Amino acid sequence: MREVLMCPDETLLTAYVDDEVPSPWKERIEMHLGQCERCRSRVAQYRALRSALRVADAIDDSHLQEAAQRIQASLDSRMMELSRAPHRKSAFERYPIFYMPGSKRISVPLPVLAASLLLFVFFAGLAFGFFGLHKNASQAFVLSTKLPADTSANIESLVSTLSQTDPSMFVTIKAPENISQPLPNTPPVYVIYNTADQKPTVMAVPAQGEAK
Amino acid sequence: MFKDKDDGQEPDFDRIFAQNIDLLLRIAVRITNDWESAEDVVQDAFGKLIEKRMQFPSDEDARFWLIRVVKNGAINWSKRKVREFKAYEHWWNAETTQAKTSANAALNGEEQNQNAGTDQSAEHELLMEESAQEVRAALMRLPEKLRIVLILKEYEGMNYKEIAKVLGITEGNVKVRAFRAREALFSLLNEGGSHVSR
Numbered sequence: 001m002r003e004v005l006m007c008p009d010e011t012l013l014t015a016y017v018d019d020e021v022p023s024p025w026k027e028r029i030e031m032h033l034g035q036c037e038r039c040r041s042r043v044a045q046y047r048a049l050r051s052a053l054r055v056a057d058a059i060d061d062s063h064l065q066e067a068a069q070r071i072q073a074s075l076d077s078r079m080m081e082l083s084r085a086p087h088r089k090s091a092f093e094r095y096p097i098f099y100m101p102g103s104k105r106i107s108v109p110l111p112v113l114a115a116s117l118l119l120f121v122f123f124a125g126l127a128f129g130f131f132g133l134h135k136n137a138s139q140a141f142v143l144s145t146k147l148p149a150d151t152s153a154n155i156e157s158l159v160s161t162l163s164q165t166d167p168s169m170f171v172t173i174k175a176p177e178n179i180s181q182p183l184p185n186t187p188p189v190y191v192i193y194n195t196a197d198q199k200p201t202v203m204a205v206p207a208q209g210e211a212k
Numbered sequence: 213m214f215k216d217k218d219d220g221q222e223p224d225f226d227r228i229f230a231q232n233i234d235l236l237l238r239i240a241v242r243i244t245n246d247w248e249s250a251e252d253v254v255q256d257a258f259g260k261l262i263e264k265r266m267q268f269p270s271d272e273d274a275r276f277w278l279i280r281v282v283k284n285g286a287i288n289w290s291k292r293k294v295r296e297f298k299a300y301e302h303w304w305n306a307e308t309t310q311a312k313t314s315a316n317a318a319l320n321g322e323e324q325n326q327n328a329g330t331d332q333s334a335e336h337e338l339l340m341e342e343s344a345q346e347v348r349a350a351l352m353r354l355p356e357k358l359r360i361v362l363i364l365k366e367y368e369g370m371n372y373k374e375i376a377k378v379l380g381i382t383e384g385n386v387k388v389r390a391f392r393a394r395e396a397l398f399s400l401l402n403e404g405g406s407h408v409s410r
Contacts, residue, residue, distance in 0.1 A: 010391060010395075011387050011388055011390075011391040013391075014387075014390050014391040014394055015372075015387050015390070015391075018365060018371075018372070018390060020371065020372050020387065045398070046394055049394055049397060049398070050366060052343065052344070052347045053347060053351070053362070053366045053367070054366070054367075055343075055344050055347075056343075056344035056345075056347035056348045056351070057242075057367060058344070058348065059238055059241065059242075063247060064234055064237055064238070067237055067247060067250070067251045067254075068233045068234065068237060070251065071233065071251060071254055071255045071258065072229065072233070074255055075229070075255065075258050075259065075262065078259060078262060078263075079225070079262055082262060082263070
């Protein structure tokens with residue numbers, strides 16, 4: 001009975017020609033080549049192509065050396081320029097506080113760092129009331145100092161009046177602390193501070209019993 | 213990575229340059245088929261190495277990096293060149309055909325004159341040269357992906373593992389490309405009727 005030959009994959013034949021097939025496959029391919037005329041012919045063609053490619057290689061050695069010398073001369077002058085220019089150290093080298101030995105270096109572009117710092121300052125300002133809030137608070141305080149110190153008699157009616165105001169309004173009442181004497185002939189006032197338009201409204205304190 | 217010359221050792225850059233300059237120039241010129249551009253591409257690669265003060269774990273890694281940069285630079289140059297000349301393609305083809313016809317006529321005449329007095333070895337040389345030109349032309353017509361594998365394998369003797377590292381592909385991929393490159397080269401040579409073809 002005639003033995004049917006199983007030819008190896010064609011990529012295996014080129015790999016064999018390239019000496020990239022390890023043992024024992026290399027020996028098995030060689031054994032197959034001894035039996036298979038078709039594969040033997042293919043291998044011969046790949047080898048002929050290799051020879052043709054090598055013959056066709058037209059690189060002139062003198063041209064190569066001249067080119068290499070020109071490149072070297074050009075790079076030498078560039079290296080001289082670079083060695084004259086001071087090496088600018090990286091931020092991590094200049095500010096070693098940011099550099100933890102053994103830690104992974106992270107690189108943050110300067111504009112991003114600046115923007116992050118600005119955002120941080122802004123939100124910190126918001127949190128601690130640096131912007132806007134203290135201004136309104138002082139305004140409310142200034143207005144509230146117009147209230148006479150001696151308003152205890154009117155507190156009840158004041159509260160009653162305030163309870164009828166719009167609940168969305170923020171009301172600041174501040175009695176003067178540093179006024180020892182009640183201001184004479186000054187009508188008592190209260191301040192309604194509207195958070196929506198951020199404008200305080202100064203109103204006269206209604207007389208006792210006037211509020212419903 | 214660039215050590216001072218005072219330490220008694222060959223500076224890293226000089227060593228890397230000496231080890232790779234010929235190889236890089238050969239690869240570049242085989243891709244571009246133009247010495248001037250090959251020189252520019254290789255110089256740019258080393259320039260990048262100096263200016264960025266590149267650091268590599270080993271000389272081999274430096275070599276792979278340089279080959280990759282040169283290969284990309286040379287392929288980009290070739291593509292740019294193709295784009296530049298695309299507008300003249302029609303004119304170029306017509307011109308080349310005409311030039312070939314007259315060159316062949318001249319060559320035939322010359323051959324006839326020479327054959328009378330030349331021996332067999334000269335005839336063989338001529339055939340070899342014609343064949344070499346065909347092979348060079350066919351190689352230049354291969355797609356870049358296949359051509360670079362053949363250049364690195366056949367001319368630089370790199371193994372599949374090294375080629376895979378340079379190209380950033382798997383060894384299996386290199387094996388397939390090495391096969392396809394040869395098959396494509398065979399069909400291109402068949403078109404031209406070369407005696408190298410199967």
